[in-house]
Amino acid sequence: MNKKFPQSEDMNKILSEFFELIKKDSDMPELSASSQKELWNRINNENKSNKRRSMRLFVWSGSIAASICLLVVAGWYILLSDQSQSVIADYHSIMHSFESVDKTTDNVHIVLSNNRKIHIEGQEAQIDYDEEGMVNINNREKMDVNEGVEDDTHVYNQLVVPAGKRSMLTFNDGTRVWINSGSKLVYPVSFEKNKREIFVEGEIYLDVASDLDRPFYVQTGTYGVKVTGTQFNVSAYADQSNFQVVLVSGEVEVSRKNHPKEILKPNQLYSCNEENNDCSIIKVDVMDFIAWKDGYFPFYSQDLGTILSKLSKYYDVQINWNENIRELSCSGKLDLKDDIHEVLSALEKTAPVVIRKTSESEYTVIVKP
Secondary structure (H helix, E strand, O other): OOOOOOOOHHHHHHHHHHHHHHHOOOOOOOOOHHHHHHHHHHHHHHHHOOOOOOHHHHHHHHHHHHHHHHHHHHHHHHHHHHHHHHHHHHHHHHHOOOOOOOOOOOOEEEEOOOOOEEEEOOOEEEEEEOOOOOEEEOOOOEEOOOOOOOOHHHOEEEEEEOOOOEEEEEOOOOOEEEEOOOEEEEEEOOOOOOOEEEEEEEEEEEEOOOOOOOOEEEEOOOEEEEEOOOEEEEEEOOOOOEEEEEEEEOOEEEEEOOEEEEEEOOOEEEEEEOOOOEEEEEEOOOHHHHHHHHOEEEEEEEEHHHHHHHHHHHHOOEEEEOHHHHHOEEEEEEEOOOOHHHHHHHHHHHOOEEEEEEEOOEEEEEEOO
């Protein structure tokens, strides 16, 4: 036989409020402290005002309230976890929605939503979108790359920058993005009304046009960076475990799954190594991290091994050297507009080394006796 426990109208109202909380979406992850206090006070007052109820009723009321609390917490956790997973899933599905990168060309190219490719010759490519969605490439005749697109906020283009090349893209809101060697940038044909969002694999520098009503999001496979208007650098190469954000001006918010958000101030570097989960925020000279966008690589009393590693990555060539190379340090500036042979020749004049080309894409560095 089912037992019915007496409940006042106030208790019914309180329980209804709990159930309403369960129904709320995950955009409100928790009650404010004052709201929690008020709600629990009402529950306690209700229990005190009904002293004639049996102890069984009191225990039952407390149990059901505790159970509901657990449901609320669990529900919020699941919803927030699903949201985080959804962001990551969206990143990978969007990045993989394009055909594999064409390895037969060393040109910068745009891959449209229908997988049609537009190749751009030269060491650097400049791409400018206007308010009508027309694109101007290297200050030449404008092109309509979005012809036939209806819902342009959910249609994406991909910009592929191969090794040894760079590109600069200007969106129709005025935001400018510099894309470094060996990087891919996926962006919508048109930004949504309430946000601007791009997806990157590699390294980019951004000068984001201020728009308080539409924050700007940079998504990588694991991290997200949110801004409204600022200048910063993001490095997130797929084949490197280290993720970096360097802030030049303004303020950025760096988020990572299951970690607290970090707020950066100008001249700060946020760095996190995925292999050992070592994350830190330190003060830096930002020019050491963003000079690549202007076409040069500066180094000040830096060990030669680090310099060679960066050149190997930038030009996608193999450079071999012995560990004694790291005992050498040098200062200077290399012009990234030059090809790898010219850059290594310049380095050979700066440091006491001999550099030999052993194959089409392989070099060996030897310390002079």
